[in-house]
Amino acid sequence: MKMLDANKTYLITGAAGFIGYHLSKRLIEAGARVIGFDNMNDYYDVSLKEERLRLLGQVVVEAGILEGTGTFEFVKGDLKNKADVDSVFEKYKPDIVVNLAAQAGVRYSIDHPDSYIESNLIGFFNILEACRHSYDHKEDGYNGVEHLVYASSSSVYGGNTKVPFSTDDKVDEPVSLYAATKKSNELMAHAYSKLYGIPSTGLRFFTVYGPLGRPDMALFKFTDKIMAGKPIQIYNNGDMKRDFTYVDDIVTGVVNILPNAPEDNGKGARYKVYNIGNNHPEPLMDMVSFLEESLGVTATKEFLPMQAGDVYQTYADVSELEKDFGFKPDTSLKDGIDSFVSWYKDYYKIG
Ligand SMILES: NC(=O)c1ccc[n+]([C@@H]2O[C@H](COP(=O)([O-])OP(=O)(O)OC[C@H]3O[C@@H](n4cnc5c(N)ncnc54)[C@H](O)[C@@H]3O)[C@@H](O)[C@H]2O)c1
Structure with missing residues (x-):
């Protein structure tokens, strides 16, 4: 297993996003050019994205004090515009590409389907094409993209009932457009890996949470509501389980994977997909209890039926990750929620 190479250039799309921020921070601290x-x-609230970029700037300044530490350059652009994607590849000649930019969220896809097609399908296609053409520059000493890592999602498992969810399971029955776009990304990556030799790894993330998280996700939404003294909405009457995964564990998983582009799978494609999840599904109501405990407030609860596009449970089989990298997420939900709450109170200046 190879270790992260800090002498490479890493292009992180979605760097102002939740996971993109945490990954960029880790890479900069390791000395890389990001x-x-x-x-x-x-x-969701753009000021949170601006805050993440501000902090990344700060990471560079702080890290920059030490010799040989990383740099961060930010490009504002849209994946759906081919010219934006091509120009960033041409200018920076990335060795490793991590595609995290996407329209996320299951419920939003009901009312805003266009955004998923533009960012997740056309956007990902533009990334694949740019990777493909990155191999056309050999004469100027740039060997092209060595590894394309991209975010898929546990949503691809849809309503599968066999648990834990394994990357060997059939995932042909998505229950949301979001899930369908993520599964499509895996198929598109496979075709491009096979056709143009792009080594690619898809990562099925399971319900990621932590400091500077996403305000549209349950933990953050519940915290906002509880602090505002409003009731929290609990779907399927609370009968749901999620494999909540702490963001630092996700980042450690990604950092292990980055320098280890997959070998030929025996069928002419350097292609791989991993689950990154906690391998420990938690009842939704336990998450609520931990949150109440951490905030020291009891929530008013409004119990509602299951929402369209939602699934009863998620549960990651991470045996492949363990086999290949000797790593599996291990942050407990209680500890992770405490870290989130401590960041939340600090950021929103609460007591
Ligand atoms: N957070 C989770 O629980 C989770 C679970 C499974 C999969 N994922 C996937 O992981 C990735 C990162 O998720 P996140 O939680 O950090 O989400 P996020 O929304 O915080 O980050 C995504 C970032 O991408 C940017 N973006 C979106 N569309 C873009 C476009 N067309 N061009 C350029 N930038 C664009 C957004 O502005 C945002 O900053 C996404 O692909 C998401 O689908 C996340």
């Missing part, structure tokens, strides 16, 4: 790309859209 190019962040994001369109700063207003799917």
